[in-house]
Structures are given as C-alpha cells and as structure tokens.
Amino acid sequence: MLKDKLSFDELAEGLSEETGEEALNEISELSKQGYQLLKENLTERGRELFDKILSLDKFNNYALVGMGDCFRKERNFREAVTYYQRCLSSHPGNNYALFGLADCYKAMNQFNRAIDIWEEYLLHDDKNITVLTRIADAYRKVRNFKRSFELYQKVLSMEENNSYAIIGLGHLYYDFKEYKDALHYWQRMLEVNRGHVDIRVLTSLGNCHRKLKTFDDGVPFFQKALKLQPNNFYALFGLADCYRGLNQQEKSLIYWNRILDLDRKNKVILTRAGDAYRCMGDLENAEEYYKKALNIEFDTYAILGLAMINKKKGHYQDALTSLKDLISNDPRNYRLYLEAADCYEGMKDPEEAIEILAHFLETGIRNNKVIDRIMTLKEKIQS
Incomplete structure (x- = not known):
C-alpha cells in the first residue's frame, strides 16, 4: 500500500500549528497504534484511535486519511470520501487522500471522477505504477481505448512483466472485441507466471477462443482451469459452451448439469441444457428443462425452445402462437421470423411465410438470411 511510505516525521510535519507540543507524543503513539490496527483489519478499533487524534487536532492529515482508509476497508465508501475530502480541504495535494478518494470513486463505479483524481495525483507522482495501472483500468471502464493503452504501455516500459498491465491489456482488447490481440496478452501472462498458473488467465484464454469460435483450442484451457478448481463456474460454462459450439451436445450436457448441481435455479443454464x-x-427432457426455467421467470430462449419442440412435433399452430408473442416483444430478432416461416411452410402456406418475413424487413433491418428465404419461397410458389 502507498500508506506504508508515510513516516512519522511526515506525521509531525502534518500537525496543525494549533496542536501543542505536549500532544505531539500522544498523537504519534496513537497514530502508530491506529495504523497497526488498520493493517490487522481491526478497523473499528483503529477508527477510535484516529478519532482521538482528531479531538486533539481536527486538521491532522494522517488521522483524516486513517479514518478514510478504515471506512474504505469496511466498504463504507461514502463515509470514507468525506474524510479524504476533509483532508484535501486543509492539505491540498495530499497523495494518500487523493489515492484513497480515487479508489472510493472507482469502487462506487464513478470512474470519471476517479480518473480526475488520479490524473491530479499523477501531477505529483507520475512514476507510481500502482496509480498508473488503476487509472488505465478506469479509462478502460469508460471505454477510452487510447488513453488506457498508453498508460498500460507506460507501466510496461517501467516494469516489463508487470502482471497488472499485461492483464489490463488483455481485458482492454477483449472489451473492444479484438480477441486475437487479447489472446496475445493472456498468453504472455502464462509465460510470465510459469510457476503459478492463475485460473482467471486460463478462463480468459478459453473465452477468447470461444469468441473466435476456435472451440477446439479453447477446450484445453477450461479443462486446466477445472483441474485447479473443479467447481469454477466460468470454467464449467466455458467448457460446456465449447462443446456446444463443436456440436458435441452429450459432452456439453455433462457440464451444464454440473453447474445445475451447484445452482439448480439458474435459468440460463436450464435453457442451455434444454437446447442440448x-x-x-x-424432446421430453428438453421440454422439462425449458419448463423449469420458465417456473423461475419468463425466459425468451425457453419459450423459443418450446416453440421449436412444437414445430418438430408438427404442432405448428402452437409454435406460431409462441413465436408471434416473442416477435411482439422482440421485433428485431430475425431468427424468430425464420422459425415462424418454417411453421407456415409446414402448414403448406408459403404465402403466409413470405408475409411474416416481409414484416421483419419492414423494421428497416437488412438480413441476407431473411432475403434469401423469401426468394426461395417465391421460387417454390412459381415452380
């Protein structure tokens, strides 16, 4: 932590002029005890000591930051902010208050405010790697690729294998859907940490391959992750989804069901298992899983799954009823129109199939699959 750098000489210098010399030793001792309690996560007792200091010297910068740090550790960020701001009002530019304040804003997802504070901090210390990576993370959160990239690279120019910067670059490229570049940095992280494999790096590598649809390459990373943590949700989900992408439904079911053993009311997984x-x-098990999902709450994919079962069974009207309801809720989903067209075709009514597909084009979206299907249907009618 940055706080470890604060000496008690600095503390003495930070005392307000109003504080008598007699109180100096008491404040110094209280500060040492308070900081030790803070390090031991005994924050409530730490606050009591910092509060005593503030009763002797209400502008004491170390006590104000100490109180902020205690509240920050307790995740009471709003209260922490008040103490950091009190410190900065009497001690502008205090690095420890700036750092704590920015960290609170970040924790409250107020990334732009955090960025403003950290940028101010960099005016005093632009070589602090911890701050540079945190501000790069914040710029990533607000989707400022250029500034985030610059800051991560600045860290790497100072510390070639800094894991936070490498991981941050992996996330940055992933967030911007540049999965091949993200793979490069995640792979580099594996090389940096040869002696210790981080499960999050393994699942991130697997997820890049999922996004690139190179499912075969993703499988080994999720398998390695499961060896480290057999019940890791992201590894189980990733492996199931890779097998789904490879159309190996039996294998995908093994992992969908393993997730359901841990969380029986996960409607997303219930619908995925139903699809498998x-x-x-x-169809019997598929219907059971879709209905379990719907018993939890409405789910578009569960309704769609049941409609496709009805279509497969030749119950076209029942399928159409469900599909039309879904279309009214999601009129821009081209897949729903194609499924409805299938039902009309099954009912030997190609004109209605063309008409419902034409409704999709009326949304203003151009979709080649829909256009090709209309052309095919017209050719069938003419032949």
Missing part, C-alpha cells in the same frame, strides 16, 4: 437435449432429439 433438443438437439440430441430428447
């Missing part, structure tokens, strides 16, 4: 059963032709 449906693709395998096990």
Whole structure:
C-alpha cells in the first residue's frame, strides 16, 4: 500500500500549528497504534484511535486519511470520501487522500471522477505504477481505448512483466472485441507466471477462443482451469459452451448439469441444457428443462425452445402462437421470423411465410438470411 511510505516525521510535519507540543507524543503513539490496527483489519478499533487524534487536532492529515482508509476497508465508501475530502480541504495535494478518494470513486463505479483524481495525483507522482495501472483500468471502464493503452504501455516500459498491465491489456482488447490481440496478452501472462498458473488467465484464454469460435483450442484451457478448481463456474460454462459450439451436445450436457448441481435455479443454464437435449432429439427432457426455467421467470430462449419442440412435433399452430408473442416483444430478432416461416411452410402456406418475413424487413433491418428465404419461397410458389 502507498500508506506504508508515510513516516512519522511526515506525521509531525502534518500537525496543525494549533496542536501543542505536549500532544505531539500522544498523537504519534496513537497514530502508530491506529495504523497497526488498520493493517490487522481491526478497523473499528483503529477508527477510535484516529478519532482521538482528531479531538486533539481536527486538521491532522494522517488521522483524516486513517479514518478514510478504515471506512474504505469496511466498504463504507461514502463515509470514507468525506474524510479524504476533509483532508484535501486543509492539505491540498495530499497523495494518500487523493489515492484513497480515487479508489472510493472507482469502487462506487464513478470512474470519471476517479480518473480526475488520479490524473491530479499523477501531477505529483507520475512514476507510481500502482496509480498508473488503476487509472488505465478506469479509462478502460469508460471505454477510452487510447488513453488506457498508453498508460498500460507506460507501466510496461517501467516494469516489463508487470502482471497488472499485461492483464489490463488483455481485458482492454477483449472489451473492444479484438480477441486475437487479447489472446496475445493472456498468453504472455502464462509465460510470465510459469510457476503459478492463475485460473482467471486460463478462463480468459478459453473465452477468447470461444469468441473466435476456435472451440477446439479453447477446450484445453477450461479443462486446466477445472483441474485447479473443479467447481469454477466460468470454467464449467466455458467448457460446456465449447462443446456446444463443436456440436458435441452429450459432452456439453455433462457440464451444464454440473453447474445445475451447484445452482439448480439458474435459468440460463436450464435453457442451455434444454437446447442440448433438443438437439440430441430428447424432446421430453428438453421440454422439462425449458419448463423449469420458465417456473423461475419468463425466459425468451425457453419459450423459443418450446416453440421449436412444437414445430418438430408438427404442432405448428402452437409454435406460431409462441413465436408471434416473442416477435411482439422482440421485433428485431430475425431468427424468430425464420422459425415462424418454417411453421407456415409446414402448414403448406408459403404465402403466409413470405408475409411474416416481409414484416421483419419492414423494421428497416437488412438480413441476407431473411432475403434469401423469401426468394426461395417465391421460387417454390412459381415452380
């Protein structure tokens, strides 16, 4: 922590002029005890001591920052902010107050305010790697690629294998859907930490391959992650989704069901498992899983899954009823129109199939699959 750098000589210098010499030793001792309690996470007792200091010297910068740090550790960020601001009002430019204040704004997802504070901090100390990585993270959160990239690279120019900067660059490229570049940095992280593999790096590498649809390459990373943590949700989900992408539904089901063993009311996973059963032709189990999802709350994909089961069974009207309800809620989802067109085709009514597809084009969205389907249907009618 930055706080470790604060000496008690600095503390003495930070006392207000109103503080008598007699109180100096008492404040110094209280400060040492308060900071030790803070390090031991005994924040409530630490606050009592810092409060005593403030009763002797209400402008004491160390006590004000100490109180802020205690509240910050307790995740009471709003209270922490008041103490950091009190410190800065009497001691402008106090690095420790600036750092704590920015950290609070970041924790409250007020990234632009955090950035302003950290940029002010950099005016006093532009070589602090901790601050540079944190401000780069904040710029990433507000989707300022250029500034975030610059700051991460500045860290790497100072410390070539800084893991926070490498990981940050991986996240930055991933957030901007540049998955190949993200892979480069995640792979570099593996090389840096050869003796210690971080499960988050493994799942991030796997997720890049999922996004790139190189599912075969993603599988080993999720498998390695599961060896480290057999019940890790992200590894289980990633592996199941890779097998889904490879159309190996039986394997995907193993991992969907392992997630459900841990969380039986996860409706997203219930619908994914339902999809797997449906693709395998096990309509009974598929229907059961979709209904379990709907018993939790409304789910578009569960309704769609049931509609596709009805379509497969030849219950076209039931399927159409569900699909039309979904279209009214999500009129820009082209897949729903294609499924509805299938139902009309099954009912030997290609004109209605063309009409419902035409409704999609009326939304102003151009979709080649829909256009090609209309052309195919028109050709069938003419032949």
